[in-house]
Amino acid sequence: MSTAPLLIEQDKIVVIDFGSKHNQLITRTIRELGVYSELHPHTVTGEELKSMQAVGVIISGGEEENVYNIDSSVLDLGIPVLGIDSGAQFILKHFGGSSELPANFSTIETDSTGDNVKEKLRHFVENICEAEASWSMKTFIEIEVEKIRSQVGDRKVLCALSxxxxxxxxxxxxxxxxxxxxxxxxxxxxxxxxxxxxSVVDTFSNQFHMNFIKVDARKRFLDKLTGVTDPEQKRKIIGNEFIYVFDEESAKLEGIDFLAQGTIYADIIESGTATKEVIKSHHNVGGLPEDMDFELIEPLKALFKDEVRAVGAELGLPSEIVHRQPFPGPGLGVRVLGEITEEKLAIVREADWILREEIAKAGLDREIWQYFAILPDIRSVGVRNEKRSYDYAVGLRAVHSVDGMTADWARIPWDILEKISNRITSEVEHVNRVVYDITGKPPGTIEWE
Ligand SMILES: Nc1ncnc2c1ncn2[C@@H]1O[C@H](COP(=O)(O)OP(=O)(O)OP(=O)(O)O)[C@@H](O)[C@H]1O
Structure with missing residues (x-):
């Protein structure tokens, strides 16, 4: 993460990363108060803060002893500064350990007060910084539309739409x-x-009337995957094939200067700040290589996921797209375990559809973070129409999670599971058994491959 501001034109409260686990939460909380906020590393300078129109600064530390330092110009700006935990220690030490701080400085110790931190943040933002509550997705869209127009001029942009x-x-x-x-x-x-x-074709081609190219590469992918059983190998093949197809198609277009990318704030924060180890490197399976010959446009890079959804809704995208569950880049390729065949894809697709339908009917679709069907490479003996069958078992997975890093299996009521199982075994050919995965993450992962 750099010290460059993401949105320049916007007054903002800058959260300076002093190692707190709650940095993202603090930044989000301030945005929920209607005030734009960005997280920056502790190396940010006073000059930079001034040029990015910071109207307040929060030095956000954790409960352990402070080990960070800050450019002293940050403290001389005259704008309100709030220190949290080790950020508070830092401020107190800077002013000689006295509790008499200059008027624009305040501190919170989250463990000793037990007070509502959210309330304290609200007080800081609204009463001390007197920040204008003008951050909304409507404003964001207006600002970004102008920015994109002036950046692009009369040139052309390409977007890989998944x-x-x-x-x-x-x-x-x-x-x-x-x-x-x-x-x-x-x-x-x-x-x-x-x-x-x-749904994708209908939305972008029929409703939005975009220049929209659908490439039917089904056979090409399936051919490449024939006989392949190793999960890593499958992911690699799918990722590479995607790049080849995209390259071929984009080469047919003329005069494209820009490539639009759906990078969001979490991608930037999670790829590492100055105080944190990289949490996860972002190697998107469906992603495009970095050395493509285009200038990048990443208009969502300042937004949290729920803000991205709100922008989508504001722009008129249908709910099934705006609220789509997380879905792995290689798609059903990693939900058919072992070799991928057309028959197995059809089974997992139908079973998954029934699961989704029943979860929605039960009103659980917004409550459960992610739910899907898997086709393990298992057949077992069963009875169908009074005859012995030897057919597939379908696995069901449903989890609660906040960020995908950890997850708990969802306690779906028995009667709903029963209905799903009955429907799958009677409506989907070649399935005679349904199992429900009751493993958390860890030790399991959310996906099976
Ligand atoms: N089938 C596809 N067709 C076109 N572009 C795709 C496809 N799959 C992936 N992409 C492109 O690769 C990017 C990264 O894909 P990935 O599957 O990792 O999704 P993501 O980061 O969750 O983003 P998204 O929410 O847009 O799917 C997508 O944002 C999209 O630009």
Whole structure:
């Protein structure tokens, strides 16, 4: 993460990373108060803060002893500064250990007060900084549309559209700004869930009337995957094939200067700040290589996921896209265990559809973070129409999670599970058994491959 501001034109409260685990939460809380906030490393300077229109600074430390330092110009700006925990220690020490701080400085110790930190943040933002509550997704869209127009001028932009939340919202936002100067390429690799290809085509082609290219690469992907059983190998093949297809298609287009990407704030924060180890490196399976010959446009890079969804809704994207569950880049390719065949894909697609339908009917679709069907490479003996069958077992997985890093299996009521099981075994051919995964993460992962 750099010290460069993400949104320049916006007054902001800057959260300085002094190692607190709650940095993201603090930044989000301030945005929820209607005030724009960004997280920056402790190496940020006073000059930088001034130029990024900071109206308040929060030095956000953890409960352990402070080990960080800050450019003293940050403390001389005259704007309000709030120190939290080791950030508070730092401020107190800077002013000689006295509790008499200059008027624009205040501190919170989260463990000793037991007070509501959110309330204290609100007080700081509203009463001390007197920050204007002007941050909304409507304002964001207005600012970004202007920015995209002036950046792009009369040139052309290409977007790889997966039908996932991020690339869909990027496409809709850029389309709002420059209309037909945007072209979207959607690769149908045959590994999407039931109804998704139709929904993407309907939304972007029929409703938004975008320059929209659907590439039917189903056979090509399946051919490449024939006989392959190793999960890593499968992921690699799918990722590479995606790049080849995208390259071929984009080479047919002329005069494209920009590539739009659905990078969001979590991607930037999680790729490491000055105080943290990299949490996870972002190697998107469906992603594109960094050395492509385009200038990048990443208009969502300042937004949290729920803000991205709100922008999507504001731009008129349908709820099934805006609220789409996290879905792995290689799609159903990692939910059919072992070799991928057309028959197995059809089974997992139908079973997954039934699961989704019943979860929605039960009103659990917004409550459960992610739920899906898996087809393990297992057959077992059963009875169908009074005859012995030897058919597949389908696995069901449903988890609660906040960020995907840890997860707990969802306690779906028995009667709903029973209904799902009955429907799958009677409606989906070649399935005679349904099992429910009751493993948390850890020790399991959310996906099976
Ligand atoms: N089938 C596809 N067709 C076109 N572009 C794709 C496809 N799959 C992935 N991409 C592109 O690769 C990017 C990264 O894909 P990944 O599957 O890791 O999704 P993501 O980071 O969750 O984003 P999204 O929410 O847009 O799917 C997508 O944002 C999109 O630009």
């Amino acid at each position: 039908g996932g939340v991020d690339s869909s919202v990027v496409a809709a936002l850029i389309h709002r700004a420059i209309g037909d100067q945007l072209t979207c390429i959607f690769v149908d690799h045959g590994l999407l869930r039931k109804g998704e290809v139709e």
